[in-house]
Amino acid sequence: MATPSWIEIDRFLNGLFAPSDPVLEAVLNHSAAAGLPPHNVSPTQGRLLALLARTVEARRILEIGTLGGYSTIWLARALPDEGRLVTLEVEPRHAEAARANFARAGISDRIDLRLGPALDQLAQLHAEGSGPFDLVFIDADKVNNPHYLDGALKLTRRGGLIVADNVVRGGSVADADAADPSTSGVRAYLARLAAHPRLSATAIQTVGEKGHDGFAIALVTADP
Numbered sequence: 001m002a003t004p005s006w007i008e009i010d011r012f013l014n015g016l017f018a019p020s021d022p023v024l025e026a027v028l029n030h031s032a033a034a035g036l037p038p039h040n041v042s043p044t045q046g047r048l049l050a051l052l053a054r055t056v057e058a059r060r061i062l063e064i065g066t067l068g069g070y071s072t073i074w075l076a077r078a079l080p081d082e083g084r085l086v087t088l089e090v091e092p093r094h095a096e097a098a099r100a101n102f103a104r105a106g107i108s109d110r111i112d113l114r115l116g117p118a119l120d121q122l123a124q125l126h127a128e129g130s131g132p133f134d135l136v137f138i139d140a141d142k143v144n145n146p147h148y149l150d151g152a153l154k155l156t157r158r159g160g161l162i163v164a165d166n167v168v169r170g171g172s173v174a175d176a177d178a179a180d181p182s183t184s185g186v187r188a189y190l191a192r193l194a195a196h197p198r199l200s201a202t203a204i205q206t207v208g209e210k211g212h213d214g215f216a217i218a219l220v221t222a223d224p
Ligand code: SAH
Pocket: 039, 040, 041, 064, 065, 066, 067, 068, 069, 070, 071, 072, 088, 089, 090, 091, 094, 116, 117, 118, 119, 139, 140, 141
């Protein structure tokens, strides 16, 4: 028997764990029609984010990098009724598409979408005394990942999770000589994660419809 491809296997797994969902399909269609890049997580990855949120009984979630809100919707659906999600986005066009998608998904009342550079927004959240958050999902410009980790650490409770997307990037992460600043950002992020006294972490490779990539998952083991 021929070896099934990553994409065929994702289709099979989606059918079991993330079956056809008209809202999420409409969200992806509207994001594509608005010209957004297809950088959303896959269905099974969205499902993993939702499972992680439920595992820590998340009531407050912070997302860095909204795009059209696909991962946001997976995470928001994992919240209890009184739960809230703050999501940070720098591109007005992405934020506009995301707001329309949140309305489509019926979750607008749980979402606080903040427009602007995430580093500024993280400082603002800290100054406001926001949080603590139970789960932070880091998925924006990879060059800033080490700074996003600093921001997340200030805002996450003990027992919370800090999850980062795209930590493998087709394998480039293992190349110490990579010139790409995104790759350097991810490498620095992983090194800090591995050594941090307040974190117990790992990174795991993924394959599928989003190619060869990976998630880093860190448990916060002490309060800020
Ligand atoms: N989490 C989304 C995908 C996010 S793609 C999903 O899985 O569905 C990355 C997003 O981060 C893009 O929308 C991009 O505009 C945004 N971004 C890039 N740099 C940023 C910055 N400095 N501050 C906030 N958002 C940023």
